[in-house]
Amino acid sequence: MYTTIIAPRVSDTDAVGHINNTVPPAWFEAGRADLFAEFRPDRSLENWPLIVKKYTITFDHETVYGRDVTVECRVASIGRTSLVLHETIVQDGRVSVTGEVVYVHVGEDRRPTPIPADIRERLTSQLEEDHV
Amino acid sequence: MYTTIIAPRVSDTDAVGHINNTVPPAWFEAGRADLFAEFRPDRSLENWPLIVKKYTITFDHETVYGRDVTVECRVASIGRTSLVLHETIVQDGRVSVTGEVVYVHVGEDRRPTPIPADIRERLTSQLEEDHV
Amino acid sequence: MYTTIIAPRVSDTDAVGHINNTVPPAWFEAGRADLFAEFRPDRSLENWPLIVKKYTITFDHETVYGRDVTVECRVASIGRTSLVLHETIVQDGRVSVTGEVVYVHVGEDRRPTPIPADIRERLTSQLEEDHV
Amino acid sequence: MYTTIIAPRVSDTDAVGHINNTVPPAWFEAGRADLFAEFRPDRSLENWPLIVKKYTITFDHETVYGRDVTVECRVASIGRTSLVLHETIVQDGRVSVTGEVVYVHVGEDRRPTPIPADIRERLTSQLEEDHV
Numbered sequence: 001m002y003t004t005i006i007a008p009r010v011s012d013t014d015a016v017g018h019i020n021n022t023v024p025p026a027w028f029e030a031g032r033a034d035l036f037a038e039f040r041p042d043r044s045l046e047n048w049p050l051i052v053k054k055y056t057i058t059f060d061h062e063t064v065y066g067r068d069v070t071v072e073c074r075v076a077s078i079g080r081t082s083l084v085l086h087e088t089i090v091q092d093g094r095v096s097v098t099g100e101v102v103y104v105h106v107g108e109d110r111r112p113t114p115i116p117a118d119i120r121e122r123l124t125s126q127l128e129e130d131h132v
Numbered sequence: 133m134y135t136t137i138i139a140p141r142v143s144d145t146d147a148v149g150h151i152n153n154t155v156p157p158a159w160f161e162a163g164r165a166d167l168f169a170e171f172r173p174d175r176s177l178e179n180w181p182l183i184v185k186k187y188t189i190t191f192d193h194e195t196v197y198g199r200d201v202t203v204e205c206r207v208a209s210i211g212r213t214s215l216v217l218h219e220t221i222v223q224d225g226r227v228s229v230t231g232e233v234v235y236v237h238v239g240e241d242r243r244p245t246p247i248p249a250d251i252r253e254r255l256t257s258q259l260e261e262d263h264v
Numbered sequence: 265m266y267t268t269i270i271a272p273r274v275s276d277t278d279a280v281g282h283i284n285n286t287v288p289p290a291w292f293e294a295g296r297a298d299l300f301a302e303f304r305p306d307r308s309l310e311n312w313p314l315i316v317k318k319y320t321i322t323f324d325h326e327t328v329y330g331r332d333v334t335v336e337c338r339v340a341s342i343g344r345t346s347l348v349l350h351e352t353i354v355q356d357g358r359v360s361v362t363g364e365v366v367y368v369h370v371g372e373d374r375r376p377t378p379i380p381a382d383i384r385e386r387l388t389s390q391l392e393e394d395h396v
Numbered sequence: 397m398y399t400t401i402i403a404p405r406v407s408d409t410d411a412v413g414h415i416n417n418t419v420p421p422a423w424f425e426a427g428r429a430d431l432f433a434e435f436r437p438d439r440s441l442e443n444w445p446l447i448v449k450k451y452t453i454t455f456d457h458e459t460v461y462g463r464d465v466t467v468e469c470r471v472a473s474i475g476r477t478s479l480v481l482h483e484t485i486v487q488d489g490r491v492s493v494t495g496e497v498v499y500v501h502v503g504e505d506r507r508p509t510p511i512p513a514d515i516r517e518r519l520t521s522q523l524e525e526d527h528v
Contacts, residue, residue, distance in 0.1 A: 015329060145416075
């Protein structure tokens with residue numbers, strides 16, 4: 001599991017008074033930085049190999065300004081060329097938002113290409129840890 | 133159907149070269165402005181009656197800077213206290229992103245409350261037009 | 265002068281109730297799209313030739329959700345390798361925000377390089393129109 | 397001085413390849429969270445007492461994805477009803493962006509009102525520390 005602490009910003013709130021519903025996708029993407037580094041140890045974005053295919057965001061409770069959130073990112077399943085992540089935003093000890101995202105691994109031609117064996121192995125072992 | 137033209141911004145792109153995956157939720161929310169006005173003809177945000185419960189974003193093609201997109205928002209179904217919208221982002225004549233969002237209608241106490249009859253009627257007639 | 269109509273989004277507001285102070289830079293950048301096209305008629309962003317050196321944003325009045333704004337962008341002065349723009353956000357017939365931005369024109373090596381003569385000429389004639 | 401560590405996000409980059417010029421205002425606002433708490437120990441945003449009057453952002457070097465930045469926020473001067481902050485974004489040990497922002501302290505009627513004596517005192521002592 002990858003864990004990232006984020007401080008909600010005033011600019012993340014909206015006039016309704018809470019964190020705007022368009023913000024969690026950016027927090028979740030931020031929470032994938034160390035996962036991205038498995039594919040790109042130098043953290044460069046050139047010829048980026050991961051394309052978002054789909055994501056779902058579910059709101060269980062309001063998220064508010066003033067208290068840090070924890071973004072948790074778990075590898076849920078690994079296909080030949082794809083990757084599913086389960087993500088949660090936790091504030092005040094409870095889950096306020098959950099997410100699921102499907103990535104496709106692509107080559108320089110932007111077409112699906114198998115996830116390299118060494119990365120697959122590291123992600124699989126992590127997947128198992130999360131499910132112990 | 134509500135139709136909104138949006139010009140992608142440089143700030144909507146990312147270093148991978150296309151519109152970043154976190155941007156469509158903001159475009160879709162922008163595409164609901166006239167739907168929101170059914171609930172709030174004066175377009176004020178005080179005691180805002182619509183809360184996002186869940187949304188799904190699916191990416192079919194890259195969206196790029198330099199050419200306008202059309203955001204289409206259709207009422208897909210209307211429950212007693214909830215509302216489902218189907219949304220698409222169209223660029224260069226083809227759908228690049230689709231979305232589905234579920235809203236819950238709430239009262240001042242932030243608890244689900246029935247969608248008022250007159251609004252339900254207007255949305256229902258629109259739903260039917262879209263399905264002719 | 266370049267004129268762009270923008271509909272403020274719910275996601276542009278903050279919990280204080282108005283458009284958040286971090287939003288105008290994105291609106292101003294959006295208002296430069298046609299100016300950018302003078303440098304890049306195909307609107308591609310590869311080897312992008314304009315780098316922001318500095319900008320100032322001044323708030324005269326609150327900008328609010330619910331009513332379109334007009335972003336006006338004027339060429340204020342043209343140097344050998346730089347460009348100054350004066351920008352305003354107008355809502356309800358009055359200026360709510362003003363901006364000034366300084367761009368440096370760069371080559372593929374990211375170093376300052378003279379603005380091409382033909383672009384300089386078009387921008388200069390426009391500058392004169394704005395000052396008639 | 398208030399110091400905040402921020403991890404640049406993929407969504408903060410643009411197709412030019414670096415952090416987009418519209419992002420630093422949000423990072424600087426994030427870097428003021430503990431200053432804001434001087435005015436609002438409970439970190440609520442209701443009847444928010446600080447309004448941005450003006451800010452200037454200067455770009456010295458590109459800021460890039462992949463390495464944390466430090467946002468430093470210093471109280472530069474304190475007027476009767478206003479406050480000037482000097483801010484820097486530091487990446488890889490050098491300043492990449494500097495900012496100056498002017499806030500006006502307002503009452504519930506949104507009109508300028510003196511900064512309370514106790515807050516002024518705390519900010520003044522901090523101002524002096526920064527200049528030792």
